[in-house]
Each structure stands twice: as structure tokens, then as C-alpha cells.
Amino acid sequence: MSVNVQGRVRSSAAMGLVIRREMALSFRRPDQLLQPLVFFLIVTTLFPLGLSPLMSLLRDMAPGVLWVAALLSSLLALDHLFKSDADDGTLEQMALSGQGLWLIVVGKTFAHWLVSGVALVLVSPLVGAALGMPAHAFGTMMLSLAMGTLTLSWLGAIGAGLTVGLRRGNMLLSLIVLPLAMPLLIFGANATDRAIGGESPAGALYFLAALCVITSTLAPFAATAALRITLE
Amino acid sequence: MSERAPAGLDVDSLHIWRGDRHVLQGVSLSVNPGELLHVWGPNGTGKTTLLRVVCGLLRPEQGTVTWLGHPIDRVRAEYQSAMTFAAHETALKSDLTALENLRYTVGLKRAVSDQKLLDYLAQTGVSGCADLPAKVLSAGQRRRVAMARVLAVNARLWLLDEPYTNLDGNGAKLMANLLENHVKNAGFVVIVAHHELDVAVNIRRLELAS
Numbered sequence: 001m002s003v004n005v006q007g008r009v010r011s012s013a014a015m016g017l018v019i020r021r022e023m024a025l026s027f028r029r030p031d032q033l034l035q036p037l038v039f040f041l042i043v044t045t046l047f048p049l050g051l052s053p054l055m056s057l058l059r060d061m062a063p064g065v066l067w068v069a070a071l072l073s074s075l076l077a078l079d080h081l082f083k084s085d086a087d088d089g090t091l092e093q094m095a096l097s098g099q100g101l102w103l104i105v106v107g108k109t110f111a112h113w114l115v116s117g118v119a120l121v122l123v124s125p126l127v128g129a130a131l132g133m134p135a136h137a138f139g140t141m142m143l144s145l146a147m148g149t150l151t152l153s154w155l156g157a158i159g160a161g162l163t164v165g166l167r168r169g170n171m172l173l174s175l176i177v178l179p180l181a182m183p184l185l186i187f188g189a190n191a192t193d194r195a196i197g198g199e200s201p202a203g204a205l206y207f208l209a210a211l212c213v214i215t216s217t218l219a220p221f222a223a224t225a226a227l228r229i230t231l232e
Numbered sequence: 233m234s235e236r237a238p239a240g241l242d243v244d245s246l247h248i249w250r251g252d253r254h255v256l257q258g259v260s261l262s263v264n265p266g267e268l269l270h271v272w273g274p275n276g277t278g279k280t281t282l283l284r285v286v287c288g289l290l291r292p293e294q295g296t297v298t299w300l301g302h303p304i305d306r307v308r309a310e311y312q313s314a315m316t317f318a319a320h321e322t323a324l325k326s327d328l329t330a331l332e333n334l335r336y337t338v339g340l341k342r343a344v345s346d347q348k349l350l351d352y353l354a355q356t357g358v359s360g361c362a363d364l365p366a367k368v369l370s371a372g373q374r375r376r377v378a379m380a381r382v383l384a385v386n387a388r389l390w391l392l393d394e395p396y397t398n399l400d401g402n403g404a405k406l407m408a409n410l411l412e413n414h415v416k417n418a419g420f421v422v423i424v425a426h427h428e429l430d431v432a433v434n435i436r437r438l439e440l441a442s
Contacts, residue, residue, distance in 0.1 A: 008313055021336040024332065024336075025327055025328065028327035085325075088324070089323035092323065093323045094340060095289065099309075232291060
């Protein structure tokens with residue numbers, strides 16, 4: 001290759017820049033930042049009001065309620081992942097930066113998880129306590145949610161890449177992502193349920209970890225391909 | 233327009249269809265160092281589409297785009313480092329300041345200090361807007377910030393889509409100066425504009441017919 005490429009920015013520096021940009025944008029728009037979190041808190045608060053305040057019933061339902069609410073609230077934030085940048089032309093500028101579209105996709109998705117997934121993990125003990133979960137299950141719940149939300153962010157990146165060119169793509173995004181997220185719901189709720197019952201959650205956590213590794217490895221390629229098609 | 237020039241950008245027999253419309257019908261061009269190519273033609277003749285193909289955002293159904301003799305697909309990273317594309321939209325994030333907008337896009341291409349970025353904003357006459365969110369800037373100021381980004385990237389090849397849009401008289405003169413300086417410093421420019429260019433360099437024209 002005879003073409004000179006002096007002065008290229010290293011991939012790690014570029015990745016850091018993309019993540020910092022996404023964080024700066026998220027904190028400039030607190031409504032987008034807080035909406036999924038408030039949704040998560042409200043939905044989980046509605047269940048005791050609608051069913052019964054009986055602690056034993058709430059404790060039995062807690063894993064399912066918590067995970068369904070976490071999945072739905074994560075979906076709320078996914079629509080913004082690429083759409084805003086595609087609409088104002090900044091995605092094209094980043095795609096032409098010479099850094100490779102995959103790097104942009106990975107940086108944006110990871111930053112998305114940092115501001116939406118991690119926030120959700122951090123408030124989950126509050127919700128767990130409100131649903132009568134014993135404190136010894138909080139660690140498992142937070143670990144499973146951390147892996148689950150990261151996996152969901154990767155799956156969501158594929159869906160967001162495919163629907164970024166559509167005017168009302170959020171409905172299609174849900175239809176693409178939710179079926180793929182079923183294993184997360186099953187293993188995540190199961191891990192939390194076993195931790196509440198005092199049993200070992202290791203089996204379910206291993207499955208979640210495997211899903212997390214598989215999506216973290218393969219989803220960036222799929223999301224990049226989806227986005228490239230849409231950019232054309 | 234079809235002479236071979238391995239020292240520059242070459243486009244050969246591009247064909248693009250949009251549904252049933254044959255938008256680009258065998259377009260060829262070449263641009264060498266120190267040349268400005270003005271692409272013009274009526275609305276809907278594929279001028280923007282041509283620029284998007286040349287910058288690599290759009291894959292042609294037929295034809296090739298080569299940079300220094302290499303197909304751009306094979307030297308994508310190198311080509312993108314040497315090229316900058318200013319689309320019709322200014323591509324600025326409304327919630328970021330002008331300086332941050334430059335920092336986060338230019339920074340992906342080359343390491344530039346904030347002081348240098350401020351210098352580029354000063355060159356385009358918008359240094360006073362550096363700390364203002366892009367959403368409070370006028371359309372002309374946003375265009376000038378976008379032009380500062382073109383300068384800051386320090387690319388040899390400029391691909392500009394209607395860069396005079398929203399600029400006032402002084403802005404148009406500034407743009408003409410920037411184009412002249414770039415071409416005189418052995419840069420390449422492909423510019424899509426609807427009107428005649430008042431630039432003191434040799435301009436080659438490519439007309440796209442409807």
C-alpha cells in the first residue's frame with residue numbers, strides 16, 4: 001500500500017473521544033438520560049399498587065417485574081442511539097473519519113450502556129427493596145442486570161442500525177430486539193429468583209455471561225453492516 | 233474529463249440507479265493537485281449523489297472511484313484521512329458548542345489542540361461563537377463553523393456540497409479566499425454549487441444533464 005497515512009489518530013484515542021462525546025451529549029439532554037430511569041422506577045412501583053402490597057407475593061414476582069421493566073426501559077433509550085446523529089449528518093462525518101465505522105458503533109453503544117444500563121443497575125437495589133427482595137440477593141440482581149443491559153445494548157445497536165433510516169422506527173426496533181432478548185429475561189429472572197431463594201445462581205449467570213460475550217463479539221459487526229446499508 | 237491522472241482523484245463511468253431513475257449515467261471525472269472542479273446542473277441531476285459516491289458513502293452500481301491510482305474501497309482509511317466532505321447539512325450537534333463540535337469530529341481524524349481549533353474558527357470569522365451551543369447560531373454561522381472543520385481536518389481533497397448556502401457577502405468572499413488558498417497550495421477541490429464561482433483560480437466545470 002503506497003498511500004501515506006501520517007498523523008492518523010490511534011483507535012484507542014478515537015474510541016475515548018467517541019465515548020466522551022456521547023457522555024457530553026447525554027448530560028446536555030437530561031430528559032433523554034432520565035426518561036428510561038424514571039420509567040423503570042414508575043413501572044416497578046405500579047405493580048404493588050395494582051396487585052397486592054403483600055410482601056410474600058411481591059417477593060415472588062420481584063425478579064420477573066424487575067427484568068421486564070429493565071428490558072422495556074432500555075428499549076426507550078435505544079431509539080436515540082444512531083438516529084439523532086444520522087438526522088443531523090454527524091454520523092456521516094464520523095463514518096468518513098477514517099477510523100472505521102465499527103469503532104464508532106462500539107464507542108457509541110458502550111457509552112449508551114454506561115449512561116442507561118449502569119444507571120439502571122445502580123437504582124435496582126432501591127426497586128428490589130421496595131419489592132421485598134432480601135438484601136443478600138442484590139449482588140446477583142445487579143450482576144445479572146449489568147450483563148443483561150450490556151447484551152441488550154448490543155442487540156439494540158443491531159436493531160437501531162437497521163431502523164435508523166425509518167421515520168418511526170421505534171416500533172420496528174422493539175419487534176426486532178424483544179424476541180432476541182427473551183433468553184436474557186429467562187436467565188436473568190432465574191438468577192435473581194434463585195438468589196432470593198438462597199440457591200446458587202451460577203448456572204443462569206454463566207448463561208448470561210456467555211450471551212454477553214457472544215453479543216459483545218459479534219453484534220458490533222452486525223450493527224456496523226446494518227448501519228452501512230442504511231447510510232447508503 | 234476522462235484523462236488518467238494517478239496523482240489525484242479519478243472517477244470512471246459511474247452509474248447509479250435510484251429505483252427506476254438512472255441518476256448518474258456514466259459520469260467520469262478527474263481532479264489533480266491544484267485543480268478545482270465545479271460540478272453544476274439543474275436540480276435532481278445527481279450532483280449530491282455524485283459527491284456521496286466520490287466520498288465513499290454510496291457504492292456505485294457500476295464504475296470506479298480511485299485515489300492515487302487505488303480503488304477507494306481498498307484504501308478506505310487512507311483516502312478518508314486525505315479527504316473531507318462538507319455536506320449540504322452543516323453536521324453540527326445542536327447541544328454541543330462550536331468548539332466541542334470541532335473537537336469531537338476533527339479529533340477522530342487528527343490530533344488538534346483546542347487553541348488550533350480556535351484559530352480555525354477565527355479564520356472563518358466565528359471565534360466569538362466557540363463557546364456557544366450550535367443551536368443558538370445562525371445558519372450562516374453554522375456554515376462558517378462547518379468550514380472551520382474543513383480547514384481543521386487539513387485534508388488535501390475537499391468535497392463541498394453547496395458551501396455558499398446561507399453565507400452573506402463577506403462569507404462568500406471568505407469562502408472564495410479559502411478555496412483559492414487551498415487550490416494554490418496544491419489541494420484538490422470538487423465543489424457542487426448552483427451559481428458561478430468567483431474564485432481567482434482555473435476552474436474546470438462538469439455539467440450534469442437532466
